[in-house]
Amino acid sequence: MKIEKVAVVGTGVIGNGWIARMLAQGYDVVATDPAEGAEGRMRKAVDQSWPFVEALGLAEGASKDRLTFTKDLAEAVQEADFIQENVPEVEELKQMVLQNIDRHAKPDALIGSSTSGIMPSELQANMNHPERFVVAHPFHPVYILPLVEVVPGKQTSTENVERARKFYEGMNMSVLLVRHEIEGHIADRLIEAIWRESLHIVNEGIATTEEVDKAFTHGAGMRYAQYGPFLTFHLAGGEGGMRHMLKQFGPALKKPWTKLEAPELTDELYDKVVSGCEAQSNGMSMSELDQNRNEFLIKLYDLVQEYWPQEQKKTKV
Amino acid sequence: MKIEKVAVVGTGVIGNGWIARMLAQGYDVVATDPAEGAEGRMRKAVDQSWPFVEALGLAEGASKDRLTFTKDLAEAVQEADFIQENVPEVEELKQMVLQNIDRHAKPDALIGSSTSGIMPSELQANMNHPERFVVAHPFHPVYILPLVEVVPGKQTSTENVERARKFYEGMNMSVLLVRHEIEGHIADRLIEAIWRESLHIVNEGIATTEEVDKAFTHGAGMRYAQYGPFLTFHLAGGEGGMRHMLKQFGPALKKPWTKLEAPELTDELYDKVVSGCEAQSNGMSMSELDQNRNEFLIKLYDLVQEYWPQEQKKTKV
Numbered sequence: 051m052k053i054e055k056v057a058v059v060g061t062g063v064i065g066n067g068w069i070a071r072m073l074a075q076g077y078d079v080v081a082t083d084p085a086e087g088a089e090g091r092m093r094k095a096v097d098q099s100w101p102f103v104e105a106l107g108l109a110e111g112a113s114k115d116r117l118t119f120t121k122d123l124a125e126a127v128q129e130a131d132f133i134q135e136n137v138p139e140v141e142e143l144k145q146m147v148l149q150n151i152d153r154h155a156k157p158d159a160l161i162g163s164s165t166s167g168i169m170p171s172e173l174q175a176n177m178n179h180p181e182r183f184v185v186a187h188p189f190h191p192v193y194i195l196p197l198v199e200v201v202p203g204k205q206t207s208t209e210n211v212e213r214a215r216k217f218y219e220g221m222n223m224s225v226l227l228v229r230h231e232i233e234g235h236i237a238d239r240l241i242e243a244i245w246r247e248s249l250h251i252v253n254e255g256i257a258t259t260e261e262v263d264k265a266f267t268h269g270a271g272m273r274y275a276q277y278g279p280f281l282t283f284h285l286a287g288g289e290g291g292m293r294h295m296l297k298q299f300g301p302a303l304k305k306p307w308t309k310l311e312a313p314e315l316t317d318e319l320y321d322k323v324v325s326g327c328e329a330q331s332n333g334m335s336m337s338e339l340d341q342n343r344n345e346f347l348i349k350l351y352d353l354v355q356e357y358w359p360q361e362q363k364k365t366k367v
Numbered sequence: 368m369k370i371e372k373v374a375v376v377g378t379g380v381i382g383n384g385w386i387a388r389m390l391a392q393g394y395d396v397v398a399t400d401p402a403e404g405a406e407g408r409m410r411k412a413v414d415q416s417w418p419f420v421e422a423l424g425l426a427e428g429a430s431k432d433r434l435t436f437t438k439d440l441a442e443a444v445q446e447a448d449f450i451q452e453n454v455p456e457v458e459e460l461k462q463m464v465l466q467n468i469d470r471h472a473k474p475d476a477l478i479g480s481s482t483s484g485i486m487p488s489e490l491q492a493n494m495n496h497p498e499r500f501v502v503a504h505p506f507h508p509v510y511i512l513p514l515v516e517v518v519p520g521k522q523t524s525t526e527n528v529e530r531a532r533k534f535y536e537g538m539n540m541s542v543l544l545v546r547h548e549i550e551g552h553i554a555d556r557l558i559e560a561i562w563r564e565s566l567h568i569v570n571e572g573i574a575t576t577e578e579v580d581k582a583f584t585h586g587a588g589m590r591y592a593q594y595g596p597f598l599t600f601h602l603a604g605g606e607g608g609m610r611h612m613l614k615q616f617g618p619a620l621k622k623p624w625t626k627l628e629a630p631e632l633t634d635e636l637y638d639k640v641v642s643g644c645e646a647q648s649n650g651m652s653m654s655e656l657d658q659n660r661n662e663f664l665i666k667l668y669d670l671v672q673e674y675w676p677q678e679q680k681k682t683k684v
Binding site: 062063098099102105106138139167189190191194195196197199224226228229230232233234235236237238239240241242243244245246247248249250251252253254255256257258259260261262263264265266267268269270271272273274275276277278279280281283285286287288298299302303305306307308309310311312313315316319322323326327329330331332334337339340342343344345346347348349350351353354356357358359360 | 379380415416419422423455456484506507508511512513514516541543545546547549550551552553554555556557558559560561562563564565566567568569570571572573574575576577578579580581582583584585586587588589590591592593594595596597598600602603604605615616619620622623624625626627628629630632633636639640643644646647648649651654656657659660661662663664665666667668670671673674675676677
């Protein structure tokens with residue numbers, strides 16, 4: 051079945067982000083939300099994001115005119131080939147809405163939920179057609195950031211995971227297939243760890259929110275747009291890479307450097323981490339990775355200085 | 368006292384990064400390291416980083432020829448106005464080396480330690496002139512990334528904190544003055560939280576190192592080069608900003624989304640976080656911040672696609 055018509059259920063920040071991305075990719079989109087004034091807020095949000103989706107490139111025939119709105123969920127989903135759910139992060143509410151979607155949608159329509167933390171097996175438990183459900187968790191702003199975590203539940207069929215993957219990839223997204231469901235999936239576990247530690251630092255009076263943010267944006271944050279936590283450590287180890295880093299900083303895992311208790315650095319974990327880093331380097335040598343990072347950082351530094359809020363102030367005031 | 372001559376003690380990845388930055392800023396640099404072959408490795412590292420410091424801009428008179436090396440620590444530090452220590456992260460070793468530096472340096476020479484986690488009051492405890500010591504923790508690659516965390520110990524004089532701050536700012540660095548010392552300072556507490564959670568995810572078999580990295584680089588990592596954890600959440604809240612986010616995601620702090628226990632979201636913490644975000648927005652409205660982020664992300668996305676290792680593979684193989 052070709053996906054031509056999509057429905058977006060729930061028009062908050064994330065739902066509206068999906069709408070802009072889907073319209074930009076040339077789909078007919080039906081949006082639904084029971085809240086008073088939702089349609090106006092949604093159309094305003096889509097208008098605001100439109101110059102950015104245009105800058106990224108519109109698909110042929112893509113148009114904001116292909117967006118319709120209805121307060122009636124059943125009407126919104128009944129003809130859709132794909133339905134993206136984005137209601138508030140309350141499990142009971144999501145389950146109720148998903149059951150409604152499931153009841154009114156075509157039996158072979160795919161359903162994705164944007165939940166940031168709830169596991170798919172729980173959300174699909176009471177559906178009539180649970181095999182067509184996946185978690186598909188995007189990142190704000192959804193119309194720019196490419197990542198979507200696709201997480202199948204116990205009852206999701208392999209075929210439908212593939213269909214969902216193709217759908218999101220077809221929208222210029224980078225699909226991270228999460229094979230083992232877990233609360234918070236993968237990315238939000240990392241984001242939540244940063245968030246909690248940041249709250250601890252502010253709570254203990256060590257630094258202000260602005261100082262915590264600067265500690266990140268002017269250092270590690272610049273690196274993380276390109277290489278993730280593992281490859282970053284791999285490179286910080288010099289020629290010895292991750293092997294050297296685990297030897298040098300392994301003992302620090304025992305220290306109270308964060309409120310988070312670390313796992314035991316077993317031989318098995320050591321091997322997974324070292325061989326993982328070597329594999330993901332994709333045949334690039336340490337010095338090629340290093341060169342690549344430096345070229346990127348020089349250009350990024352040039353770019354980001356214009357956009358740090360502190361610099362904005364200097365320019366504008 | 369004007370700072371003209373600097374000494375760098377310990378020539379690993381971080382020490383060599385400092386050397387390149389200091390040379391680029393027009394200082395005379397004396398490097399020292401007792402290890403066999405250290406000078407050759409250091410000169411090679413400086414050569415490799417030189418095109419990048421050139422791209423960022425050299426100070427007048429800056430030259431690699433103004434770098435000398437000696438194995439003798441006393442000789443290296445005796446005429447220096449500023450000494451940067453970068454020996455391995457072992458407290459006893461650092462204390463011993465710092466005592467040696469303290470003994471042989473001019474009494475008013477400033478001393479900075481690159482320690483990533485040890486508190487300055489511990490490192491300065493046995494110095495004859497502890498008042499001239501600060502922690503000055505940089506980020507790899509030191510010759511590109513602008514951040515340095517400057518942390519005074521209990522015995523550091525206010526005047527010397529100011530002198531150190533000016534020295535680092537004079538080298539085009541962004542100084543984050545950490546007023547309350549804590550293990551891991553600020554940035555490494557966040558980095559360590561990400562690192563530990565990443566290890567847990569790999570340890571539990573949820574994802575590979577490459578998948579964890581991708582979960583970061585293609586989503587949150589792109590945002591963190593510009594806005595830190597607080598401003599990112601502030602913006603994800605739509606018009607309601609951090610107030611809305613704390614209401615919506617405050618309850619998630621109770622959930623096991625990471626291995627890290629969260630602090631209690633008291634009224635006091637709530638106020639600190641909300642007013643902090645409002646202050647650091649520097650008079651920009653929510654929609655200005657939003658616009659600013661989108662403009663940045665579009666340009667970053669264009670840039671980073673050339674530099675993600677996965678994309679390198681596609682191009683090169």
